[in-house]
Amino acid sequence: MASAFRLEVDRRWLYAIAAVAWSGAGLILLGWTVRWLVDVSVPVEIGLGVAGALTAGVAGHFLFGRIVLRNIRRIAEGPDRASVFAFQPFKSYVVMASMIALGVVLRHSSLPRPALAVVYEAIGGALLGASTFYYRRFFTPRGITAE
Numbered sequence: 001m002a003s004a005f006r007l008e009v010d011r012r013w014l015y016a017i018a019a020v021a022w023s024g025a026g027l028i029l030l031g032w033t034v035r036w037l038v039d040v041s042v043p044v045e046i047g048l049g050v051a052g053a054l055t056a057g058v059a060g061h062f063l064f065g066r067i068v069l070r071n072i073r074r075i076a077e078g079p080d081r082a083s084v085f086a087f088q089p090f091k092s093y094v095v096m097a098s099m100i101a102l103g104v105v106l107r108h109s110s111l112p113r114p115a116l117a118v119v120y121e122a123i124g125g126a127l128l129g130a131s132t133f134y135y136r137r138f139f140t141p142r143g144i145t146a147e
Contacts, residue, residue, distance in 0.1 A: 006083060007085075008084070011075055011079065013138075015135075016134070018071060019138060022127050022134065023127070023128050023135075026125065029103075030120070030121060030128065032116075032117070032120045033117045033120045052117065052119075052122050053125060055125075056121060056125025056129065059123065059125075059126040060130050063126065065129075065130050065133065067092075068131075071092075099123075
């Protein structure tokens with residue numbers, strides 16, 4: 001009976017779902033970054049913005065980019081139709097829940113908001129940048145490989 005309610009999509013749509021989820025999370029984090037940097041002076045804002053952007057580039061390349069390519073390979077090798085939640089493995093949902101919880105704790109901590117802005121920009125920018133792999137795979141299914 002439960003299988004009658006299972007939401008399945010063509011494998012290709014998993015790339016779109018993942019792209020929207022990753023870029024959505026990245027944009028939310030970047031929104032917090034902007035809120036927290038508005039109250040600092042322009043030179044400090046620029047310095048923190050550059051630090052966050054550089055960290056986002058490194059994290060995007062060495063961490064999130066690799067995760068995305070693994071997910072793309074897993075989706076490509078999976079069944080033609082799959083659950084809408086199959087865009088990432090179960091353990092990634094645990095990591096995602098932990099990151100959300102950590103973000104809430106950090107937002108409610110006494111840490112200075114400009115310092116948090118760098119962390120949020122780094123993770124948000126890395127998520128947004130890595131989501132482009134999913135978008136490219138969705139729009140050009142045979143155009144890139146996960147190798």
